[in-house]
Amino acid sequence: xxxxDERFAKVKADGRKALITFLTVGDPNMExxxxxxxxxxxxxxxxxxxxxxxxxxxxxxxxxxxxxxxALAQGVDIFKVFELVRKIRNNVEVPMxxxxxxxxxxxxxxxxxxKRCQETGVDGLIIPDLPYEESDEIKEYTEKYGxxxxxxxxxxxxxxxxxxxxxAKGFLYCISSLGVTGEKSSFVTNFDEFVGTIKKYTDVPAxxxxxxxxxxxxxxxxxxxxxxxxxxxxxxxxxxxxxxxxRINNLRAxxxxxxxxx
Numbered sequence: 001x002x003x004x005d006e007r008f009a010k011v012k013a014d015g016r017k018a019l020i021t022f023l024t025v026g027d028p029n030m031e032x033x034x035x036x037x038x039x040x041x042x043x044x045x046x047x048x049x050x051x052x053x054x055x056x057x058x059x060x061x062x063x064x065x066x067x068x069x070x071a072l073a074q075g076v077d078i079f080k081v082f083e084l085v086r087k088i089r090n091n092v093e094v095p096m097x098x099x100x101x102x103x104x105x106x107x108x109x110x111x112x113x114x115k116r117c118q119e120t121g122v123d124g125l126i127i128p129d130l131p132y133e134e135s136d137e138i139k140e141y142t143e144k145y146g147x148x149x150x151x152x153x154x155x156x157x158x159x160x161x162x163x164x165x166x167x168a169k170g171f172l173y174c175i176s177s178l179g180v181t182g183e184k185s186s187f188v189t190n191f192d193e194f195v196g197t198i199k200k201y202t203d204v205p206a207x208x209x210x211x212x213x214x215x216x217x218x219x220x221x222x223x224x225x226x227x228x229x230x231x232x233x234x235x236x237x238x239x240x241x242x243x244x245x246x247r248i249n250n251l252r253a254x255x256x257x258x259x260x261x262x
Contacts, residue, residue, distance in 0.1 A: 002148055003095040003123045004170040007046050008205045011227070017262050018171075018227030019218070020207055021234045021255065022049040022099065024067035025084060026076030028239065028247075034088060035248050036238055041094045043255040046227065047171075048092075049126065052081050052100035059128035063232040067239065078104050078113075082120050089121035097124035097150060097170075105138075114141040124148035124170050132164045142169075155189045158197060165201035172198060174225060176210045187211065191224040218261025230258055 011018045021040050025033050040048050053071035057064060078100070085096060098117075105113045105127070117125070124147060130137070132151055142149050148170040153161050155177065165172065177189050191208075198206050208221050209229030218228045237254040241247040 017222040018046040020047040020229040021045045022231035024051040025081045026071030027067040047095045054101045086120040095123040099126040102130045114145040117147045118145040126150045155194045168204040171205040174208045195224045215257045215261035
């Protein structure tokens with residue numbers, strides 16, 4: 001069983017909702033990223049998304065774009081991200097997934113990439129620019145190496161939800177509203193309808209992201225979803241502060257705020 005399945009089974013057995021957090025690897029440096037991952041585990045985060053720095057992160061808003069720029073300026077690439085996962089995996093029980101763009105995988109070599117995921121302990125991939133309709137390009141490797149492709153669904157993709165949901169593995173990444181990532185003050189999506197459509201076709205956990213930034217929103221959204229995904233607010237907390245200790249304390253405080261909504 002994939003670590004993602006194991007974690008969501010535990011979340012369900014505990015009668016609670018999941019918290020998923022994101023960081024851009026290498027922002028501001030690899031030392032902070034390593035400490036941040038350990039902090040997320042210590043604070044009870046259920047799954048960690050590791051953003052692989054990319055020069056044109058089309059799905060991301062300004063906070064994560066700037067984080068990517070800072071990480072790239074440090075020379076962080078997919079090789080260094082894999083090395084970090086390999087280094088810490090024995091001490092991190094929490095599932096870890098990459099959020100990355102397809103070109104990174106192509107440049108690395110598709111099968112070689114999946115083999116390295118298996119070797120280092122990467123449990124899944126979120127690939128914003130590889131839609132469900134084109135996922136056959138990597139399906140044989142997801143199955144061969146036991147690495148899940150985490151599918152994204154949006155409120156406007158009603159006609160696609162059935163097909164996406166029935167093939168979903170790990171969890172479904174449910175986009176709260178149209179646009180790029182970034183903190184939002186409110187949401188206008190009909191979540192009852194959105195989640196109701198998803199649950200017609202799958203029992204895979206449905207987790208919501210894009211704009212979730214505080215405990216109040218986590219509480220509001222997990223009335224509908226099985227978990228909340230927080231990216232920009234976490235990245236901003238890590239980016240705030242001069243010392244490593246200050247950055248990690250800011251991260252810890254933000255996670256405590258988010259968990260208050262659970």
